[in-house]
Amino acid sequence: MPALASTGLDVHPLCLGGNVFGWTADEDASFAVLDRYVAAGGTFVDTADVYSSWVPDHPGGESEAVLGRWLAARGGREDLVIATKVGMHFKADLANLRPESILRACDASLERLGVETIDLYYQHRDDEDVPLQESLGAFDELVRAGKIKHVGLSNFSAARLREAVAVTQEHGYAPISVLQPQYNLLDRAGFEGELQDVCVEHGIAVVPFYGLAMGFLTGKYTRESEAADMGTPRAKGAIKTYGGQERSWATLDALRAVAAEHGTSVSAVALAWLRARDAVVAPIASARTVEQLEELLPMAELQLRDEDLAALDAASAG
Known part of the structure; x- marks a missing residue:
């Protein structure tokens, strides 16, 4: 299994996305997916406190709560690397990275997950209204308190990532170990280049989200799907975002x-x-059903040839 850069944590090459837990996958379906993932050797699960607060009557934290109940039912906490995030909640008092918000949100995530320590805690997005010294200082406080083990950032630009690294070095804070950017075959420009270079330079592991471009890259769509009513919110979003290109x-x-x-x-x-x-350790992908998960699992053993990579690079570069 690949190591998650400076953390020393060994993780499965597929990070299982928990955004669907308690949303498009009910608790039984979520448990079944988690069971199969672990049976296949999976060790790395990603969630966030915002999942799924965009749904009417969902206060947020549904995904964490489902994962927590699964952990309580199945055990095996020591075999999993659990990642969650703060700062993108739909509730105004949690949609920021002020230290008091971070500390309160972390305690709530720990309670929902039913764990004593979060392995990897992300700033879910950059909050330029809060000085990085303050937000990263709060994360360092959580590390020192034993509530989180490692620090990650998500949705940061190259310039802000460089600044964040400098802040941690200057103040002796816990280092930034992981970056979670949007990156896939159809969304390349935002990561490739300077942002990727910063990660390589500082040994920051990359765990991309939207690895399958909202499901578009599963291959279930055709050109005829463009005008169709696809049913699920994610399917409609995938066609709307990518189908016109x-x-x-x-x-x-x-x-x-x-x-x-x-x-x-x-x-x-x-x-x-x-x-x-370069720098990518484990892409994130989610599955609503075991059948969908079975389509993802072969990636762990699949070794693409140079000619395969070249063909995909050429097609996706347009």
Whole structure:
């Protein structure tokens, strides 16, 4: 299993996204997915306090609570690396990175998860209204208190990531170990280049979200899907975001060709491409059902050839 950079934590090459737990996957379905993931050797689960506060009557924390109940029912806490996030909640008093908000949110996450320590705690997005010295200072306080083990950032620009690294070094705070950016075959420009270079320079592990581009890169859509009513919110969003670009369909064609060569799923190829990128340790992907998870799991063993990578790079570069 790959090591999560400076943390020393060994994680499965697939980080299981928990955004669907308690939302599009009810508790029984979520438990089934988690059971299968762990049975397949999975060790790395990602969630956030905001999941799923965008749903009417959901106060937020539903995903953490489902994961917590699963942990209580199944045990095995020591075998899992649990990551969660703060700062993007739909509630105004938690949608920031003020120290008091961070400390309160962390305690709430610990309670929902039913754990004493969070392995990896992210600032879910940059909050330029709060000085990095304050927000990272609060994270350092949590590390010293034993409430979190390692610090991550998500949705940060290259310039702000550099600044954050400098702040931790200047003040002796817990280092930034992981970056979680949006990155996949169809969303490349925001990460490749300076942001990726900062991660390589400072030994920061990359755990990309939207690894399958909201499900578009699973291969279940065709050009005829563009105008169709896809049913689920994520499916509609995927078609709306990516379906109007010829590059998207060319990338899917290339993925299908590589998948056929290897006798595997389109999803596995898309995630294996990510895993082959510099600094990327484990892409995040979620599954509502065990059947969907089965499409993802082969990525852990899949080794793409140079010609496969070149074909995917060419198609996705447009």
